Amino acid sequence: MLASLLCPPVGTQASQVSGAASVTCVGDAHEVHVAGSYYEPIPGEYDHILLQRLSIGVCEPDEFLTDATLPWAPVAEHGHETFVATVTVVPPGPTRVYRYVPWLVRPDGSRVAMSHYCDADWRSYALTDCGTAPFLRGRVELDWSCPGKLCFRVAVCSEDCWDESYWDPITIEQLTALSGLTVGEVLGRVVDVYGGRTYCGMPGDPGYVLTRMELVEGDACGPVPVHATSWGSFKAMYR
16 A cells, blocks of 8 residues: 555656746846756646746735746757746836746646755745845844854844745854944844845755845834836936
8 A cells, every 4th residue: 555655556657847947137127037857758748837926025915927928848858858938027116026936837727836956956936136125134133053153144024025034144254244334233133135046056055145234224124115116216316
């Protein structure tokens, strides 16, 4: 009985897809790429790729971009198949971070989640890094997981729709370099963290690249304003 649960019946075929999305900021638009490999392919198994878009730090529903589907056209290569597709979409607001999640769609319309089996990094989603918005907001706290030295972490403001976490310990040197402030000026304060995610990291590699950290006005958690702002008007604010 146990063997029948663990092993598929003789003669059945089971495919496997390993892939991930990445994104490039092009003016007001996002150029989303989805690429990967298809093992033990089954003819006609999938019809197209669908993107799910989620806003980070904005309390609004996520959406499936049904008007911007990507073609499913694998190409045979060394015993398996590879696929790559690109689509350009315009986000609702340029001054926020988005997560693009790729889904495989069967001919009957059902959706299958795509995972990325790449070293220690299983994440298939893309995270925008246009430099205009933080991907994380939270309070700086002591992290006691670093033996023999002082480290910090950012406790995410999850109640305000911030659902991207940075789990690696932050050293004193990183904290002061990213914020431009002393530890005493940052510890216990709410900060915005800027940067993007990494891809295909080995065990122990950082999951994100941090570029800067800024104190949040009012020192309080809160979502990003949802009003739309054009890229041109955003740049004009800093001229």
